[in-house]
Amino acid sequence: MNPEEEKDWMLFLLLEGELEGEELQKVEQLIQENAEWKKAWDLMKLSVLPEDSSIALSSAEKSILKKRGATILPPPFEASWMSYVAAASVLLLAFWYWGFYQTGQTPPQVVQSEANPLLTPEKTAPAPNSGTIIDSSSTPILSDKSNLSESLAPPTQLTVSTKKKRAEENIAFAIEAEQINIRPLDPEIELTPSSPSYIMPGFIYTKTFGDAPTNEVGNKKMMALMGNATEWVNNTRRIWSAIQDPELSFRRVKTDQGPGLAIDFNSHAYGASAQLIVKNDFIKNLKMQK
Amino acid sequence: MTVSEYNKAVDEWSDALLRFLCKSTGDRDTACDLVQDSFESLWIRREYVEVSYVKSWLFKVGYRKMIDHIRKQKKTTELEEIAEIKSSSSGSEYLGLEDVISKAVAGLPESQRTAVMLRDYEGYDYKSIAELTGTSESQVKVNIFRARQKMKQMIGKLEIVI
Numbered sequence: 134m135n136p137e138e139e140k141d142w143m144l145f146l147l148l149e150g151e152l153e154g155e156e157l158q159k160v161e162q163l164i165q166e167n168a169e170w171k172k173a174w175d176l177m178k179l180s181v182l183p184e185d186s187s188i189a190l191s192s193a194e195k196s197i198l199k200k201r202g203a204t205i206l207p208p209p210f211e212a213s214w215m216s217y218v219a220a221a222s223v224l225l226l227a228f229w230y231w232g233f234y235q236t237g238q239t240p241p242q243v244v245q246s247e248a249n250p251l252l253t254p255e256k257t258a259p260a261p262n263s264g265t266i267i268d269s270s271s272t273p274i275l276s277d278k279s280n281l282s283e284s285l286a287p288p289t290q291l292t293v294s295t296k297k298k299r300a301e302e303n304i305a306f307a308i309e310a311e312q313i314n315i316r317p318l319d320p321e322i323e324l325t326p327s328s329p330s331y332i333m334p335g336f337i338y339t340k341t342f343g344d345a346p347t348n349e350v351g352n353k354k355m356m357a358l359m360g361n362a363t364e365w366v367n368n369t370r371r372i373w374s375a376i377q378d379p380e381l382s383f384r385r386v387k388t389d390q391g392p393g394l395a396i397d398f399n400s401h402a403y404g405a406s407a408q409l410i411v412k413n414d415f416i417k418n419l420k421m422q423k
Numbered sequence: 424m425t426v427s428e429y430n431k432a433v434d435e436w437s438d439a440l441l442r443f444l445c446k447s448t449g450d451r452d453t454a455c456d457l458v459q460d461s462f463e464s465l466w467i468r469r470e471y472v473e474v475s476y477v478k479s480w481l482f483k484v485g486y487r488k489m490i491d492h493i494r495k496q497k498k499t500t501e502l503e504e505i506a507e508i509k510s511s512s513s514g515s516e517y518l519g520l521e522d523v524i525s526k527a528v529a530g531l532p533e534s535q536r537t538a539v540m541l542r543d544y545e546g547y548d549y550k551s552i553a554e555l556t557g558t559s560e561s562q563v564k565v566n567i568f569r570a571r572q573k574m575k576q577m578i579g580k581l582e583i584v585i
Contacts (some may be wrong), residue, residue, distance in 0.1 A: 138572075141568075141571075141572050141575070142568065145567075145568045145572070147427055148571070149567075163442075172579075173575070175580045176575040177571060177575050178526070179520065179574075179575070179578050180524075180539075180571040180572075180574040180575045180578065181526065181543055181571075182524060182539065182540065182543035182544060183521065183524065184544075185442060185521075185544070186438075188438070188441055188442040188445050188446070188451070189438040189441065189442070190438055190458070191436050192463050194455065195433055195434065195437055197459070198433045198437060198458070198459060198462045199429075199430045199433050200426050200429060200430060200466065291530070323489055
């Protein structure tokens with residue numbers, strides 16, 4: 134070290150509070166007695182970064198970072214909310230299967246990619262019937278149950294897609310069920326085996342991250358949609374038992390087929406999304422029947 | 424970590440993380456993205472992160488994401504070059520002390536800049552900075568010394584400050 138650098142080093146140690154005893158006294162004396170040391174010390178002190186509160190997130194930006202589960206629902210309600218969502222989801226899958234059972238059709242088979250499942254874009258099973266989609270919030274349309282029974286076709290199609298959600302470590306493993314039966318929100322309509330099928334396209338996916346065994350997690354999820362009704366319910370129960378801090382949100386959607394309501398469910402390991410859509414041609418048919 | 428603990432972490436540490444990343448990258452939008460990514464990682468990993476270590480965990484993740492981002496963008500040299508140009512052209516214009524310090528910090532090599540910011544803004548000791556940046560304590564100390572030395576020289580060039 135040259136003398137200048139040695140001076141800086143001693144002043145640095147003084148600034149960092151690392152000088153003690155004789156060394157500390159010596160440096161302090163030099164600062165008091167020597168103008169050059171005094172000037173260097175004044176400059177060294179200025180090298181400490183001043184507090185800067187000018188850079189901050191706005192409250193809106195912070196609210197985006199926050200998780201809504203805690204802000205919308207107070208903690209005591211979280212457990213019951215979880216139960217509600219879990220129960221609803223089990224019912225959703227059970228009703229889906231029930232639709233096949235009632236119509237005597239074979240339940241859809243999951244189409245599994247033989248290639249790397251994480252990189253295969255999409256595979257679709259054949260669809261014998263197209264099915265009609267109805268928005269549960271459209272009470273006037275749902276008033277005529279007999280018309281609905283005739284109009285609504287059973288669910289027949291299941292699409293499996295696997296996709297890489299992000300370029301980073303998070304990978305979404307998606308299973309899409311084009312049509313899932315779901316109970317309408319209209320309280321006047323009872324869901325019985327003879328009730329019309331309400332069709333709901335949706336998907337369930339798993340998120341894998343870090344060191345998690347990606348394929349294993351993905352396969353577990355796929356199992357939930359295969360097998361008989363009992364297996365479905367059991368698998369679904371297993372999935373929901375692993376769910377923590379679920380969030381459920383609703384949004385309006387406009388599709389080419391018609392207006393609808395989208396339901397998004399998200400949690401730590403699993404997520405689901407679905408849309409209830411009033412098909413334009415369905416509305417037209419009902420009007421013509423009336 | 425519960426949802427409320429996570430949200431509390433957002434309130435407590437998001438500004439500090441943004442400031443650190445903003446000063447490191449020189450771009451607020453990029454810093455905001457990195458902050459969001461960091462908190463998203465925290466949310467995903469919340470079961471494994473103890474509340475008492477949230478701050479250092481966030482800074483560690485944020486720092487790594489920032490390094491990845493800089494490498495991807497190949498901005499390491501560019502940022503330093505830009506800062507170099509800015510600092511060299513600052514002689515003819517009036518600058519306050521804060522401006523000088525900001526420019527001086529921006530002109531530091533990434534390792535020195537990170538070390539001195541974590542030291543001064545966040546009050547981390549050498550050991551914590553070493554763990555966070557994946558270097559040794561002695562290297563952190565040298566980095567901070569070099570950073571202060573360069574800043575001292577830059578500030579010293581401005582008579583107005585003295």
